Amino acid sequence: MRDIYAVKRIFIATPSDLNEERKIFFNLCNEVNTNKAHFLGIHVEPLGWEDTLPGMGRPQELINRDLVSADLFILVYWKKWGTATGKYSSGTEEEFAVARQLNNESGKPQIMVFFKDPTDCHHDEREDIKRIEDFQKKIIEEQTLLFKEVKDAKDWEDQLRKVIYNWLDSVYKETVRHIDEKLLVVPEILLEVSYTSWIRGNSKDIIYFTIKKAPVPDTNLSTYCFS
Numbered sequence: 001m002r003d004i005y006a007v008k009r010i011f012i013a014t015p016s017d018l019n020e021e022r023k024i025f026f027n028l029c030n031e032v033n034t035n036k037a038h039f040l041g042i043h044v045e046p047l048g049w050e051d052t053l054p055g056m057g058r059p060q061e062l063i064n065r066d067l068v069s070a071d072l073f074i075l076v077y078w079k080k081w082g083t084a085t086g087k088y089s090s091g092t093e094e095e096f097a098v099a100r101q102l103n104n105e106s107g108k109p110q111i112m113v114f115f116k117d118p119t120d121c122h123h124d125e126r127e128d129i130k131r132i133e134d135f136q137k138k139i140i141e142e143q144t145l146l147f148k149e150v151k152d153a154k155d156w157e158d159q160l161r162k163v164i165y166n167w168l169d170s171v172y173k174e175t176v177r178h179i180d181e182k183l184l185v186v187p188e189i190l191l192e193v194s195y196t197s198w199i200r201g202n203s204k205d206i207i208y209f210t211i212k213k214a215p216v217p218d219t220n221l222s223t224y225c226f227s
Contacts, residue, residue: 005043008171010164011070011109012048013095015080018116022048024157025074032164040172044164049091060085064098070109072167073099076156077135078116081128089131112163113139113147116156 012025029046037044047070052063067073075096082090088097099111115136118129139145148163150156 005038005041007043007045008037008071008168009045009047009069010072010074011067011095011099012046012074012076013092013099014076015078015082015090015092017078017080018076020153021076021078021116021156022050024153025160028157028160028164031161032168036165037168040168042168042171044168058086060087060091060094063091064095067095067098067102067109070099070102071171073103073109073111074114074160075099075111076114076116077132079118079121079125079129079132081131093135110167111145113145114150114156114159115147116150116152 010025010029012022014022026046026048029044032044047066049063052066055062073095075092077092082092085091085094088094096111099109103109103111115132118125118132121129136147139147148159150159
C-alpha cells in the first residue's frame with residue numbers, strides 16, 4: 001500500500017568549505033524521513049545548489065528559484081565567504097538575502113543560521129573570516145535572528161538533528177493535523193462491487209467481481225509525494 005505525504009523542503013546554504021557538513025545534512029534528512037517524518041505523514045526534501053537543474057540564465061538566479069518552495073532555510077558559515085555572483089559578494093550571501101525577502105513577504109522559509117568555529121585559520125583566510133565576523137555582528141545588532149555556534153562536524157550533526165526534529169514537530173502541528181484524514185490515504189477505495197457468478201463443478205467456488213476505484217480527491221494543499 002502506498003502512503004501520501006505532505007512535502008516540506010529544507011534549503012541549505014554554505015560556501016564550498018563546508019562539503020562535509022552538507023553531506024551530513026542530506027544524510028540526516030534521509031534519517032529524519034525514516035525515523036519520524038513519514039510516520040507523521042510528512043516527507044522532508046533537502047535542497048541545495050546540487051539539486052538545481054541546468055538552464056539558461058545567471059547561475060545563482062537558477063539556484064535562487066529553488067528557495068521559493070523552501071519551508072526552512074539553513075545558513076552555515078565557517079572560513080570562506082564564497083564567490084561573487086554579479087549581484088552579491090557571494091552566492092551564500094545572495095541566498096540569505098533572497099530567503100529573508102521571501103520570509104518578509106510570506107512568512108517562509110523559516111531561517112536558521114549557524115557559525116562553525118574558525119580555529120587554526122591561515123593567513124589567506126583572514127579576509128573571509130573578517131567578512132563572516134562582520135556578518136555575525138550585523139545579525140547581533142539587528143536582533144532579528146538567533147544564531148547558533150558549532151565546534152566541529154560532530155557538533156554540527158548533533159545540533160542539526162535536534163533542530164530538524166524540533167522543527168518537524170512544529171510543522172506537524174501546523175500542517176498535518178489540519179489535513180482531512182481522507183487525504184492522508186491514497187484514494188484506492190472500493191466504490192462498487194458487483195457479483196457476477198460462480199463456476200459450478202469445481203472443487204472450489206470462484207466468484208468474479210467488478211471493482212471501481214474512487215477518483216483522486218481535489219485538494220489545494222501543499223505538494224504530496226507517493227512511495
